[in-house]
Amino acid sequence: MQVVILCGGLGTRLREETEFRPKPMVNIGPRPILWHIMNRYAKFGHTEFILCLGYKGEMIKEYFYNYEIQNNDFTIELGASKNITIHDKHNEKGWRVTCINTGEKALKGARIKKIERFINEEPFLMTYGDSLADIDIDALLAFHRAHKKMVTVSGVNIASRFGEMRIKGDTVLSFREKPQKADNFLNGGYFVCDKSVFNYLSSDDNCDFEIGPLERIAAEGQLKLYKHHGAWACMDTLRDVEFLNNLWLENKAFWTQ
Secondary structure, three states: OEEEEEEOOOOHHHHHHHOOOOHHHOEEOOEEHHHHHHHHHHHOOOOEEEEEEOOOHHHHHHHHHOHHHHHOEEEEEOOOOOEEEEEOOOOOOOOEEEEEEOOOOOOHHHHHHHOHHHOOOOOEEEEEOOEEEOOOHHHHHHHHHHHOOOEEEEEEOOOOOOOEEEEEOOEEEEEEOOOOOOOOOEEOOOEEEOHHHHHHOOOOOOOOOHHHHHHHHHHOOOEEEEEEOOOEEEOOOHHHHHHHHHHHHOOOOHHHO
């Protein structure tokens, strides 16, 4: 299935790192968090990725354009015609990565709308480029197909400053982005969307996703909650970067399990 990853934000709360690179390119161990997110999906057989680029998106383009020589051993023959022989080493066989510039200042809804023409399957998977989970993608998809609603969002039940959802059973009654106090299931990303979600979006850079579109979708009873009871973490501050890297160094990286 196709996996859309939102990679365009400014990452202002992580300015120590994002002054020099986009947030999805901040490393956990030897690889950027974006690679770790993609690898989670790949474990479940989903290797077609559409990356919505914005701030410093050229760095993400360069990373994947040069991926083979950066992550493989190779032999190069210097001269009038440059010949390079790649010696297989990495395990990312069959990954298909589409990098789309969706604008430096676009909000998330606009970014999603701008890649609509590349979506040829329904439903499609979508997540943010700065959070990790040990989520069961197969179970998430089975849940989405069973309820037959437009959008599924994965909820995490942890203290956080991210979007709060009021629920009844597995139906999302309301969606509130970044509440002052959150004591309910919170938006952990890892969405499944039917293509009809594009009808709620605009390519205008001011079109958000959580504020407006998801609120309307919830009000119409078309937003369902997949309750993720496992581990989840975001990379929002320098402290988060240190926490995730410590997990990696201690062989406790839950998202690889």
